[in-house]
Amino acid sequence: MSATFSANLSETSIRPEVLAVANLPPFLMDALQAAFVVHQRLNETDPAAFAVAAPRIRAIAASGESKVSAALIDSLPALEIISVMGVGYDGVDVAAAKARGVVVTHTPDVLNDDVADLAMALMLALARQVARSDRFIRAGEWPNGPLPLGRKVSGARLGIVGMGRIGQAIAHRAAAFGMRIAYTARSAKPALALHYVASPAELAAQSDFLVLITPGGAGTHKLVNAEVLKALGPQGCVINVARGSVIDEAALIEALQAGTIAGAALDVFENEPNVPQALRELDNVVLTSHIGSATGQTRRAMADLAFANLRSKFEGAPLPTPVPECR
Numbered sequence: 001m002s003a004t005f006s007a008n009l010s011e012t013s014i015r016p017e018v019l020a021v022a023n024l025p026p027f028l029m030d031a032l033q034a035a036f037v038v039h040q041r042l043n044e045t046d047p048a049a050f051a052v053a054a055p056r057i058r059a060i061a062a063s064g065e066s067k068v069s070a071a072l073i074d075s076l077p078a079l080e081i082i083s084v085m086g087v088g089y090d091g092v093d094v095a096a097a098k099a100r101g102v103v104v105t106h107t108p109d110v111l112n113d114d115v116a117d118l119a120m121a122l123m124l125a126l127a128r129q130v131a132r133s134d135r136f137i138r139a140g141e142w143p144n145g146p147l148p149l150g151r152k153v154s155g156a157r158l159g160i161v162g163m164g165r166i167g168q169a170i171a172h173r174a175a176a177f178g179m180r181i182a183y184t185a186r187s188a189k190p191a192l193a194l195h196y197v198a199s200p201a202e203l204a205a206q207s208d209f210l211v212l213i214t215p216g217g218a219g220t221h222k223l224v225n226a227e228v229l230k231a232l233g234p235q236g237c238v239i240n241v242a243r244g245s246v247i248d249e250a251a252l253i254e255a256l257q258a259g260t261i262a263g264a265a266l267d268v269f270e271n272e273p274n275v276p277q278a279l280r281e282l283d284n285v286v287l288t289s290h291i292g293s294a295t296g297q298t299r300r301a302m303a304d305l306a307f308a309n310l311r312s313k314f315e316g317a318p319l320p321t322p323v324p325e326c327r
C-alpha cells in the first residue's frame, strides 16, 4: 500500500475522500489535506491500493491540463464533483460526468488579467525580438552587427480568435496600444464595439497579429489550420495562449519553415510538456511553458476557488463556479 493511502486510511470515515489527478500546487494540496482525505494519483504506485480506495472517492481535484476520462469517472462510483483548477476543462469528459450526475467546476475570471498580460507579452516579445535579442547578446554576437529589424506593434491590426472574458481583456490592453482590433467567435457580440468577422481565415487575412484565446476541445480542434495560416500571410504572426489543440502544429511548423507566416509565439502545445524540436530550432518563434496563469497571486486565487467549489459541494452550499454545461 502506498504511503498516501496508509497515512490517510484512519480518517476515511470522517472526511470526504478526494482524488488529486494533477501535480497541484502546495497551497491547494495543503488546504485539501486539511479538509479531506487526499489520494494523489500521480504518486500512487499500487493499483490494488487504489482499487480499495476508489469506491469511497467523492471528488476529483484536477488542473486545466488534466485528463478526466469517462473510464476514470466510471471507476469511481461515489464520485460527486470534479473541481478543475483552471478555466479550461477540455480534458474532462463533461458529458460522461453529467450522465452520472457528477458536477464539474472550474476557475474562470480570476486568471483573465494574467493570461491577457501574457498574450501581450508574447506578442511584444515576438515582434520586438526580446528573446532573440537576449540570445544574440548571450551568444556574443552583438559585436558582429545588429539584429535584423523587428515589427511595430502599436497601431497594428490585431485579430482575436475567441471573444470571451480573456479575449475581452486582451482587446482592452491592445486598445491602449492603438491596435485596430477585430475578432471571430461562435457569434458576434454586438455589445462590444469591436469588428466581428465570421471565420478565422477571414480574420487572419486582415490581421498582422492573430491571437488565439478560444476554449480547447472538439469544437475548436485544429481551428487554425494550413488555410488560416496561409491567409495570415508572410507578414503575419500567430500567438497561442489557448490550447495546443486549437492550432494544427504540423501545419504551423511547415508555415514557419516555409515563411508562409512571419512568426509564432506559443504558450501551449499539442503534447505538453514535449515541444517539437523543429519549433525549438526556429528563430522566429517565442516559446513559453504554459505559464498564462502562472503568477503567485493568480494561482492562489485559482486554488482558493477550486477549493471553495469542493467545500461548497460537501457543505451543501451553492457551487461558486460550475462549468456552463452544469449550471
Ligand code: 8YV
Binding pocket: 062, 063, 064, 065, 085, 086, 087, 088, 089, 111, 290, 292, 293
Ligand atoms: C493552468 C490553464 O495551466 O486555466 C487553464 O485552463 O490551462 C492554466 O491556467 C492550469 O489549469 C493550472 O492548474
